[in-house]
Amino acid sequence: MIAVAPATRQTAASRLTGADTLPLAREVFQVEAAAVSALADRLDGAFSSAVDMLLQCGGRVVVSGIGKSGHIARKVAATFASTGTPAFFVHPAEASHGDLGMISPDDVVVAFSNSGETAELLAILPTVKRLGAGLIALTGNPASTLAKLADASLDTSVAKEACPLNLAPTASTTAQLAMGDALAVALLHAKGIGPNDFARSHPGGALGRKLLTRVADVMRTGERVPVVPVGATLAEAVLEMSRKQMGMTAVVDDAGRIAGMFTDGDLRRALEKIADFRNARIADVMTVAPRTIGADALATEAVHLMESARITQLLVGENGVLMGALNMHDLFRSKVV
DSSP states (O other): OOOHHHHHHHHHHHTOOGGGGHHHHHHHHHHHHHHHHHHHHHOOHHHHHHHHHHHTOSSOEEEEOOTHHHHHHHHHHHHHHHTTOOEEEEOHHHHTTTGGGGOOTTOEEEEEESSSOOHHHHHHHHHHHHHTOEEEEEESOTTSHHHHHOSEEEEOOOSOOSSTTSOSSSHHHHHHHHHHHHHHHHHHHHTTOOHHHHHHTOOSHHHHHHHHOBHHHHOBOGGGSOEEETTOBHHHHHHHHHHHTSSEEEEEOTTSBEEEEEEHHHHHHHHHHOSOTTTOBHHHHSEESOOEEOTTSBHHHHHHHHHHHTOSEEEEEETTEEEEEEEHHHHHHTTOO
């Protein structure tokens, strides 16, 4: 017997191209954007109550959900944890088989379910309530069992899914994710979490480097720093620049205090003006009072200072005393830029 229907479907599909799907893709963005936008107008005292519960939580935040809602719940738990609110994900089916022991009376449970009637999730709620743990619901059905049992219920309902069949969780999961992010960001703000606090949760990768790396970690020190005394000749300064290969040299007085800086650019300008190069003095051609930065400053501050001043080198000083130097290449090597 010949299978006609599958062949027919394949023939129809073969007539489609990527360009044919662009209108549908744009509609997906529009539907999901509208779903998220609608959440803002729907926020009420329940959101404030949920934030207060999380702020007063003496234990940890336990996030749970199953299916697509479970995937969103895992991400939201990770967002809580990375923004200063200790949190972890518990699978509701696993919770019924022993993982409920991970939940304590001091915890707050954040439950995700679009229908609000997910059997595996509802099965663990009586125990959660008996423990005395707080319960926050994120559901698309404000009249659901989950919403009624919750201490605070957040409405994440959507007018329709972005799926053309209005079946696959798309806009609804986007709305759940946005509401979860709103909770996490509200908590971060309410707790006064700053960049340094955030950095402690992100020590690795590019984010950690940008938030934790200080000038002292990347600057050149000791013999690696090109430096000449204020009484040096221009020729001596150029020789020092050539040896240290930083494209500049610091100029210091007898106490080691920064008197000036001489760069490749200064050298080009000096060559146009000076007739007697060999006897020229560095003090006559150096840049007086150059920009400096402290060793304890964040490396990202050095990047901002260089970019805004359109320079590629910086002297590092402490109370006017030369401590080190760095250039943009040092920041590139440390992957701060």
